[in-house]
Amino acid sequence: MARKLFVAGNWKMNTSAADAVELAKGLAAEIGAVDAVDLAVCPPSVYLSAVADALKGSNIAVGAQNMYCQDNGAFTGEISSAMVKDVGCKYVILGHSERRHVMGESDELINSKVLKALSDDLLPIFCIGELLEQREAGETDDVVHRQVTIGLEGVSRTDAQRITLAYEPVWAIGTGVTATPDQAQEVHAMLRELLGNIYDAELAQSMRIQYGGSVKGSNAAELLGQPDVDGALVGGASLKVEDFVGIVKAVI
Numbered sequence: 001m002a003r004k005l006f007v008a009g010n011w012k013m014n015t016s017a018a019d020a021v022e023l024a025k026g027l028a029a030e031i032g033a034v035d036a037v038d039l040a041v042c043p044p045s046v047y048l049s050a051v052a053d054a055l056k057g058s059n060i061a062v063g064a065q066n067m068y069c070q071d072n073g074a075f076t077g078e079i080s081s082a083m084v085k086d087v088g089c090k091y092v093i094l095g096h097s098e099r100r101h102v103m104g105e106s107d108e109l110i111n112s113k114v115l116k117a118l119s120d121d122l123l124p125i126f127c128i129g130e131l132l133e134q135r136e137a138g139e140t141d142d143v144v145h146r147q148v149t150i151g152l153e154g155v156s157r158t159d160a161q162r163i164t165l166a167y168e169p170v171w172a173i174g175t176g177v178t179a180t181p182d183q184a185q186e187v188h189a190m191l192r193e194l195l196g197n198i199y200d201a202e203l204a205q206s207m208r209i210q211y212g213g214s215v216k217g218s219n220a221a222e223l224l225g226q227p228d229v230d231g232a233l234v235g236g237a238s239l240k241v242e243d244f245v246g247i248v249k250a251v252i
């Protein structure tokens, strides 16, 4: 089954209100009509509305970088899936390594968020990936196996079809050190096998698995040319129109 490539920009804690709108408008002008690949940007939550407005009428969707797993209530500083949808988001990034390792999110919390996003009709971009020491200790398979198994606990086969998995080796995020195409392909193939065991071969073949970690225009085509790599989650290179456009143009 052919999987459509999906390239998403994770702006992290960057941009001002004016920068965010300018970036969104710049992207809309350059790649807003692309439909050979699915596109999304994930700005800081306070700029979601403004970016969604700026991208109206384009093919670039908007995603949040995080959300909480409850409907509402006394959860200071958090935002709900309903709020995220309210401001025009289609996607939500969950389990990003910075949430796991800087904010201390557990696999179990991430699982509750995945379930909540799916039940409220958001499309999760569910991130997993090993630390450098885990890779060096030969633990990559065990780590991502645990992250995927717990993260997808209780997710039905039907709901799983709405998830994009993002494999982001932590040692490659923001470091300029990219996984080689072979290293990415090896883990992606293993993930697809794991999805086949959790669900079935058909689901495993249809789920998109993005690669993330220092993706740029110069390495995107080779990485995304691997048989099991179905797109990219892009951090640093999503913050300038020409950089993100360069990645998209390299793969269409």
Ligand code: PGA
Residues within 6 Å of the ligand: 010, 168, 172, 173, 174, 175, 176, 212, 213, 214, 215, 233, 234, 235, 236, 237
């Ligand atoms: P990077 O970040 O492209 O800056 O390495 C990727 C990510 O964290 O999603």
